[in-house]
Amino acid sequence: MTQSYTTDPTDGDAEPILSTDDLTKKFGTLTAVDGVSLEIPADRITSIIGPNGAGKTTLFNLFTGKYEPTEGRIALRGDRIDGKEPHHLVERGLVRSFQINNFFADLTARENVRLATQAPYTGFRPRDFLAHHRDLDVATESANRILERVHLSNVADETASNLSYGQRRHLEIGISLAADPDLFLMDEPTAGMSPEETRETVELVEEIASDITLILIEHDMHIVMDISDQIVVMNEGMVLARGTPDQIRNDERVQRAYLGSE
Numbered sequence: 001m002t003q004s005y006t007t008d009p010t011d012g013d014a015e016p017i018l019s020t021d022d023l024t025k026k027f028g029t030l031t032a033v034d035g036v037s038l039e040i041p042a043d044r045i046t047s048i049i050g051p052n053g054a055g056k057t058t059l060f061n062l063f064t065g066k067y068e069p070t071e072g073r074i075a076l077r078g079d080r081i082d083g084k085e086p087h088h089l090v091e092r093g094l095v096r097s098f099q100i101n102n103f104f105a106d107l108t109a110r111e112n113v114r115l116a117t118q119a120p121y122t123g124f125r126p127r128d129f130l131a132h133h134r135d136l137d138v139a140t141e142s143a144n145r146i147l148e149r150v151h152l153s154n155v156a157d158e159t160a161s162n163l164s165y166g167q168r169r170h171l172e173i174g175i176s177l178a179a180d181p182d183l184f185l186m187d188e189p190t191a192g193m194s195p196e197e198t199r200e201t202v203e204l205v206e207e208i209a210s211d212i213t214l215i216l217i218e219h220d221m222h223i224v225m226d227i228s229d230q231i232v233v234m235n236e237g238m239v240l241a242r243g244t245p246d247q248i249r250n251d252e253r254v255q256r257a258y259l260g261s262e
Ligand SMILES: Nc1ncnc2c1ncn2[C@@H]1O[C@H](COP(=O)(O)OP(=O)(O)OP(=O)(O)O)[C@@H](O)[C@H]1O
Pocket: 027, 030, 031, 032, 050, 051, 052, 053, 054, 055, 056, 057, 058, 059
């Protein structure tokens, strides 16, 4: 199958924050990502959609350094990042939130976020410890700002284990924001949420997108059509189409391969 693209939905001359060239990942004889060449525009929301097994998660794992590509290249603001360790990518502003409980259940929401804000600076020498101690107020203030951003100020002193499912997911987003990303990959941010939690999370995602580039894997087509600036449709490891929500909605190949089968 040849890849084909709809017209570029983004500003033509905008520098992409992330780009891939002929990106391929094989697992034995299976090609999970197959020659993907893609541009992710800065300051936009890009959603990656596609049927089960289309290669979305593998693409995320390549972006974040969990997997090394079998072939091809990935560039972050023009610099090659394929093969770089995940923590190097976090330092360069690329973070990912997972659908897992990625926090300390016995600590409060504030303590969890505060630890995350301190993490990049944590060292093991006594003088590191003293420096951190001095910086505790700064870290607490920064945690408070993040908690406000993820709508959790009112439960800042609750232990994470006491938070509702939706609040825990927001806490995870807050922990990711503590790394001060400019590119944030979110894996199904509303998965398993009630309609009310979903509404709140969509609002939060849109707020975050006001100053951070987002790439989402999302299965809920209403959300995808509602919040995305660009949609990338994957099928069998390849990019089937890329375009604005309207372009994707009206793309016959997409309807055949994906939307029509819903
Ligand atoms: N670590 C792995 N080892 C072997 N095969 C894998 C591995 N990870 C993914 N695959 C295979 O690669 C293909 C793409 O999987 P991937 O999880 O990327 O798809 P996806 O689009 O995220 O699917 P879903 O929507 O179901 O999560 C699938 O056939 C999957 O079984």
